[in-house]
Amino acid sequence: MTEDVVFTPLRQLADGIRARRLSPVALAETFLDRLERLGPRYNAVVTVTRARALEQARRAEAEIAAGRYRGPLHGIPYGAKDLLATSGGIPTTWGAAPFKDRCFDFDATAVLKLEDAGAVLCAKLAMVELAGGMGYRQPNAAFTGPGVNPWNREAWSGGSSSGSGSAVAAGLVPFAIGSETWGSILSPAGNCGLAGLRPTYGRVSRHGAMALCWTLDKLGPLALTADDCGLVLEAIAGRDPADPTTVDRPFRYDAGGPAGRRFRFGVLRGVTDGCEDAVRESFARSLDVLRGLGTVEEVALPDLPYDDITRTILFAEAASAFEDFIESGGIAGLTAPEDRYTAYARDAILAKDYLKALRLRGVMAREADRVLAPLDALVAPGRSTVAPRLGGEVRSAIRGTARDVMGAVGNGAGLPAVAVPNGFGERGLPTSLQFMGRAWEENTILAAARAYQSVTDWHRRHPADA
């Protein structure tokens, strides 16, 4: 099989597989070869899962030949962020040197659900160590090295799902699973010019995923288009008794929707404050496009310390989730020098302040829902900057060196958001646009993002380097 299939959206791949024009085995071989050949260029891969992939691909091919087609992910290769447990001797490293040889004897629910959908696991993908929860300030914060951006190899691919971003952007896999506690799906999607979907908290089971913050962690897809994200979400969503935070709200991806639907978009007052000029310019152009798809109005949230609320919850829960590792001094084995000590500071968070953050989170969630209720989506730049340089400092709202009200509210209140590319800025790097919706409104924000992508072509551009 030639590499013509690279950068093909999932629906087209699925059509080819279902019609038996594309062989799942040949497709897996193509992407496995790319992962092995190009993965090291981007520090994107921890483990190429060749044996498991070929076994799954052969099974898919046989099932489809026998007329047992499972659906649009049947026979499609993918990669999983290396915080999802995998059985069969495949390591699950959490991106951290102290865990680089650790194996589990079970598969994460998301991995099992994708297997049930017929998808083919081709790689465990690189990530920032411990999903960035220890306070890293630089791209070089993983034992696999800094995630390299396929658009510019002097730039970072983003964090913490760095390999999920660079692998999809470089055409090493058609889609990947990432995780977001605060920004870890939208950041690599934005940095790498991809679609990235952060589902509603509770939509996707985290069983078998590394816990960083129990009340903030979400799993979601990174892919070429918003439509791809919807297809993947349908496969991984659903209640799981092994994750009591999941809810009994079945998700059926609605890829159609009424033709000519008009959307009502909101823009938070001051949401571009602190953004780079190119990010602001891309966003202004995007708003012009969105005005052709509906209405755009300015809205405001009450003055609350949104970043502080979500930051306090994140720091306290991460400190507790990794209490043993931190107190034993295990963090000394991490890659980024600042990850070796910053977490000690979290002993300074008082229980009363954590509870105050949880009380304010309820207020935040209600206020966000009040603002979102009459809207289809809040729109904003996906990131305030393009990807930082590999040797540079990562500005982060988590540490308070950048401002991210959309991320603080979206993650703190557990709201869904999808990011899609909307232009280019400095150093030839992508900029992005995010659509954030009410809880459980993934279909609405995906419809809006699809409508945007139907009249723009940013998602059809791919790095020349790949």
Added chain:
Amino acid sequence: MSPAEAVRAEVDTLLALVRERYGGRLDAEQLAGVRTAIEGIVQAARALRAVRLANADEPAQPFAAYRAEP
């Protein structure tokens, strides 16, 4: 005590706690990094404390009484 002095005093107190627990593992540069991190934590906490809530504003946290079913 000025607000800035109050923040510094809070940071000093919390840093003393962290130094007591982990100081043996930290060199001067790392300790300075911990101090910077604690300053951020204190600033965030003071921003949270500045917001008034009603008595009935509960933590947004699920808890359910547990009983194993046979």
